[in-house]
Amino acid sequence: MEHRLQLAHKEQIDMIAAIAHDLKTPLTSINGFTELLATHKDLPETEKQEYYDLIQRKSGYMVELINDFSSFTKEKLELESMVAKPVKASKLFENIALEYEYELAGLDNELTCRHSFTENILLMVNEPMIRRVFGNLFSNAVRYGGKNKLKVYMTGYPLGQYAFFQIEDNGIGVPDKDISSLFLKFFTVDKSRQIQKGGLGLGLASCKSIIEHHRGEICAYPSEYGGLGIRFSLPLAAQH
Known part of the structure; x- marks a missing residue:
């Protein structure tokens, strides 16, 4: 018990330190821009507008950081009281596919889906939580894929006592x-996939937490399509 409390305390300290670090950069920029606008009142209107736009973007980034933190802490509380129910693997897969096929098409991206689940394959899951995992993975692919017309591939199949799901893309990888650090809290790739930097790097850490609470596993790997692949497993419900 004492060890768990120590770990929880350390996690809180790490999270606060990460937030303070990530807020410091935009705050410093905003302070610099406002000071410049206050001391150089004769700047051309076009230049002033550029600084106003920068301040707005930096402020938006700060709001996103705070929202990420709020969502992550709320999710941790929800996981402690999570209720799982039997769900058909095929129905879950097809509903997710339909939802995100239209969403990605609206962003000029393409989603290809295929599964081999039979009607009798059941998962014992908290469906809203698992939907959150899919949402995070699709959002991550689109946000960091680095292509205007991204292709995303979703696959599902049973193997042994588990159902496996894969989300892959043909992005920049x-x-x-x-790769081994992607599921760590506060980790973000600073170069190749940091096309639209933002957030605390909690999206994939959140996915890991949810999947592990369902007694499954999640991993990342280089996709055969050239980008990033994420695979996770969920245990099948006991058949009576």
Whole structure:
């Protein structure tokens, strides 16, 4: 018990330190821009507008950081009281596919889906939580894929006592040295996939937490399509 409390305390300290670090950069920029606008009142209107736009973007980034933190802490509380129910693997897969096929098409991206689940394959899951995992993975692919017309591939299949799901893309991928760190809290890839930098790097950490609470596993790997692949497993419900 004492060890768990120590770990929880350390996690809180790490999270606060990460937030303070990530807020410091935009705050410093905003302070610099406002000071410049206050002391150089004769700047051309076009230049002033550029600084106003920068301040707005930096402020938006700060709001996103705070929202990420709020969502992550709320999710941790929800996981402690999580209720799982039997769900058909095929129905879950097809509903997710339909939802995100239209969403990605609206962003001029393409989603290809295929599964081999039979009607009798059941998962014992908290469906809203698992939907959150899919949402994070699709959002991550689109946000960091680095292509205007991204192709995303979703696959599902049973193997042994588990159902496996894969989300892959043909984007710019992640350096091999960073793949093992993707599920760490506060980790973000700073170069190759940091096309639209933002957030605390909690999206994939959140996915890991949810999947592990369901007694499954999640991993990342270089996709055969050239980008990043994420695979996770969920245990099948006991058949009576």
